Amino acid sequence: ASAAASLITLGSGGSSGREGPVVHLAAVIATKVNDLIDARGITARDLLGCAVAAAVSASFNAPIAGALFALEVVLRHFAVHAFAPIVIASAAGTVINRLQFGGVTEFTLERQGVLSFYVELPAFLILGLVCGAVAVILMRAIFWVDDTAERWRARWNIPPWLRPAAAGAILGVIALGFPQIIGVGYETTSLALTGKMLAHEAVVLAAVKVAAVAITMGGRMGGGVFSPSLMVGSLAGLAFGLIATSVFPDVSGSETLYALAGMGAVAAAVLGAPISTTLIVFELTGDWQTGLAVMVAVSTSTALASRLVDRSFFLTQLERRKVHLSKGPQAYLLCMFRVANVMRPPDHARAVPTDDVWEALEAGIFIDPNATLETAMPMFQDTARMWLPVVRIGDSGEAPKILGTLHHVDALQRYNKALAATAAEEHS
Template identity: 70%
Template sequence: MIGIASGFAALFFRKGIEALQAFLYGTDDVSQLRTFAESLPCYWVLIIPIIGGLIVGIILDRMTPDARAQGPADVIEGAALHEGRVNIKSGIASALSSFITLSSGGSTGREGPVVHMAAVISSWVSNRIKADGITGRDLLGCAVAAAVSASFNAPIAGALFALEVVLRHFAVHAFAPIVIASAAGTVINRLEFGDVTEFMLPMESTLAFYQELPAFLILGAVCGIVAVSLMWTIFWADDMSTHVVDQFKIKRWMRPMISGALLGLMAIWFPHIIGVGYETTSDALTGQLLLHEAIVFVILKIIAVAITLAGRMGGGVFSPALMLGALTGLAFGLIATPIFPDFSGSITLYALAGMGGVAAAVLGAPISTTLIVFELTGDWQTGVAVMVTVSISTALGSRLVDGSYFLTQLERRNIHVAKGPQAYLLAMFNVTRVMKPIDPERGATEEACWQKIEQDIYLGAGATLEQAMPIFDATNIAFIPVVRLKGGGEAPELLGALHQVDALKAYNRALAATAAEEHS
């Protein structure tokens, strides 16, 4: 049932974007939106994203605590730290903002918002049935798998994406329900669109000789650099945008509108940046672009995505990564094949491999991304080239960021999911859950506690074991007083004492439970 609901959510989201795009831009064929936008008046191309940004800003300002559209990073955080739940109110606001962003010229993708929408559905169900952490995470994986499958008509990749990226384990107990939900999501897609691939390649791409494989190793390194450039640019733009907003005291609801104005100005001359960009991706995969066009579009798309996300507009990074990868691969092929014509296959093969290379490095998901590329194109004969490219790009990209775009997002918020359960589990335990009352028999007398407080060795009631453990390591003391701070110069209220042995026991039990879930 969650698979069906998530599949319909993905379908309605896609159809809704297409309908609103068709209305705003006045075209009957949104798949050719870029071409049609070239004939529109300049003022119309400019004003649409400005209005869209204004609406997005108002929605996020009133419905979210930080005026930020949530996405897959928040889903990963929900799986790791919140028993498979995401915030439902913020999720609804994020879906609306992403819907408006993608319909009005924002240069992002629809898959990230769809993943988060599916997580909202599973969170609502988990709350209703009062699911425990394991069940909540499994249901979350089911929803994500179905959403990805319904978006791409890719049931295998959808199931593996949920396991590889969101749950971050391949436990057997989670496999069956996730696969069933993924299949359900695919059925929803095929009932509407049929059993067709997203992109149609002009011919079967084959490797000319095995001697060509070293070229794909080089392409993998290039794709890794492009992927890291995209991620670094997004983070730099976000920091700069935040600095400007704070410096000039700009209202937070105006931030998306300013980004919309910048996007509109770019789109007047380069309508390729509008929306998901599947038309340009298709042109790259079919070899219909020139070398200088492919290179210029890579640069422009990176800038457009950074502007969109730095403006806190909605949308994801997967579709932009596919577009950048296809353009990068095409440019590489246009350069490489004339140099070694006797050992070169089709130029479009490089575009196909590049599409997987950049996307895998951005998502940190080499397995599911490789399968998504196969299922998007229906070309299974070139698997070796794609796998080689993906492996190199992912290896390089993961060393220059914290694993992936999503995990780096979380790391920038001081959520250490990238480092594994041993890092983030400590943040799940509030010290008030683990502390004990004042106990003279264990040495934690009131006098001893106040002596430590006077030495500035104490923990506030809102602290977690993540703050406590470094203090134990640095001081080698047996316990730390826990206090509730009061304002107005009043003395703090002594609540109890956190003993090092109790903290270690709680941490060890959490590690054991996580290991048991991942290997069940």
């Protein structure tokens, strides 16, 4: 259903990207395969990484970036056991792409960028900061439109299906004046990378594209954010380059090099994937001679953007859903264990006496069995207790039912085992 929604959105001119849906579809297929072969744990996650690597490689014709994207963004570690299968899957995806499309690069640069080394590098540091700010504006605009649209829908009881319809209508009106915002936007990105645009045109198109993407995503239409971030980044980089090269013509290279660096800088900040995004830019363009400029811009943009959002667009989405993946395993592992699965039942050999449990309950100290250790651990600290009653509260007038007790030592043991298993996987 998600793939179909993205297909309809992109086919009818929605302002989003194709790569996000491709990665999501690959992950869904991997999950189904894992269910069929009953794969769990490390094996299941490695197969998920293989599927994503193959999808990215087939979509971009970028085998190196596909493999590193799966490790950097999906698995979030570079364990040796995952490297070989993911690289093989990435190579397979690239072979399929080249059999179908001939192995051409997505963008063709008419002239190679010439970088005045050392003297011009500070300009790319500044470009990175600008692109980091642009990426944050893009991400926050999407979330703001999404929240605003949800409030309006709830207030006026608007049917859910009308939300993407209204977003599509608004996009159509915008496209009457700015047809470049329609679809993935690679044509406009190519114009920016070849310098066939004026500075004010690039600025205006970048601003309109941000609004269009926010409306598309906030309107719950399909698609991803990677391709839009490439377009916005190339436009922002071109505008910056045109200004920089006009102010300092004697020490500046080509303005298209700034467009290339800006494309990578915004995309890396949005994805939170500086390594794989840098390689994707190289493999999309085939220009390996300007790596230093792109790396400098990408590093500063991701450093800035990661401080203003929760690491990336996707991790911020998860944080908004109370999934704390951006804070590392020490945070999200607590959410994986329900109190009911860790507590001691009343008939446990070392159960707390019933009178003591009722005394704590009368003092207002208890926890729901469906809560997670994320809720329980602060309660242990705040109450300075070694155990908490686990109680199911009934309807009005119905007495609470004591299901057992959650002990601090049991919670810590379960948490420590999960941390150790995670560390073992990431370093295996």
